[in-house]
Amino acid sequence: MDINNIISPQLLDAFIKFGINVLVIILKIVVVLAIGLLHVAYATYFERKVIGHMQVRLGPMRVGPHGLLQPFADGLKLFFKEDIVPANADKVVFYIAPIIFMAASMVNLSVIPFSYGFTIADFTISPVIADINIGLLFIFAMAGMGVYGIFISGWASNSKYAFLGGLRSAAQVISYEIAMGLSLVGVMIMAGSLNLTDIVRAQEESVFGMFAIPQIVGFIIFTIAAVAETNRTPFDMPEAESELVAGYFTEYSGFRFALFFLGEYIAMIIMASMATICFLGGWTLPWYITQVVPFINYVPGIVWFLMKVYACIFFYYWIRATLPRYRYDQVMGIGWKILIPVALANILITGLVKIIMTMYGA
């Protein structure tokens, strides 16, 4: 029997193509997830190490050489811990909250580009799971979704500490999201696109090589807002240990706690990637470096991307080891009274410069 009698060659071709595309996407998801989770595991390890050394301690040393296997020991411990649900908790919501939180931060991994696309046998593989044109907006939206997880968990725990943590988080994330969004508008104006790959390409073609130089104000605002957005010190009001036990996830234990933990660290990696992509030139290097040292072009772009991300993450550790926590009203004051007006002024100036430059054809 001839296969052409059952299905036309064109249709078969289309099916095969479709199948391969699906396979490629699944492969991408697997790779990104695996690498992402590995990064999370070692982000916790290096956070403890870096902060330890900054405080003249050693950090984890016992599990494996220099404590290198500590993340796996932690994971195992969390996995086998008893799962405690408070007696009067809103059970269903209590179960859903960590999943919402983790999913909202994990889904961001799908729009982060790591490099330019490359071609293997007619198939162009772009190192993004979803190369969407509203990448930047999508990340904002998902950051906003994450608040639901936090807030719901605080509500469902039926505990005053968790509830206060949830409230604080909602207030803080909402206020700082405005500043962060506004700080990135400058980047959008300069790049003329919301697609993250296009933003990187625009930086590569720009005079400065990265937007962090012309958009220095935006970069500083973004950095501060990103720290607040990921609930890290000095803006860790939602989980202020000395005030709220552990904040919104006080009542969570075992694997559910691990989900929150995972979500938080992925959010941190996402914010570092955003800073890298929007301000530091992503996987490209400024032309004035590549022209001075030409052989640097042979290094694959993903290396630069990862190095920039690691530098950003290290910066987060660094300020955590240095700064004490702000008071709650100070956090709100910084957000509303300083960051948002400055970000608006930055947009105005960037816009004006852009208009003048297009008018004179520069």
Place this chain on the structure above:
Amino acid sequence: MEHSVTVREITKQIIKRFTFIEILQGMALTLRKMFSRAVTIQYPKERRHIAPGFRGQHALAKNQAGRAKCVGCGLCAAICPSQCIHITRAKGQVDKYEVDILRCIYCGFCVEACPYGAVVLTENYEYSDYKKENIYMKKDKLLSNWDKYMPGKKGEEYFDKFWRPLSEDFGTPPGQSVFKGKKE
């Protein structure tokens, strides 16, 4: 004059606020400390240096013949601020000499009070246990501690250097007649 001072102050404030200079100074400090040597002592693998004369777990000193120096006079028990030494004598012998270590504050008064240099604080500080009874020190345990932690000359040196039994400095002059007890 005053006006210019305030202007300078204000500019200073503004510079402080908008350059994050203080935060940067703090961050420079933490970065410097990151490359300095950690002070951590990794306990079971590494141990803190024990200063000579350390006041740790108790022991009852033995003389050359290997017998307890303690005569059961009870001075140590009398001076003990936390009342953790219990001594009973029976038939001219020290019947019971017990130290309730959980109450001891390691002041070393017992060592100082002892006229014979019969009780010491050794360098051993690792004697935690799951049971209270195992930590409660009885006479034979205290004596074995001497062999364990003050072997050879160490015990005598310890006394000479840090405690010097009062009898050595304030003993009766050799010529003076003293009551040496009833002749057998």
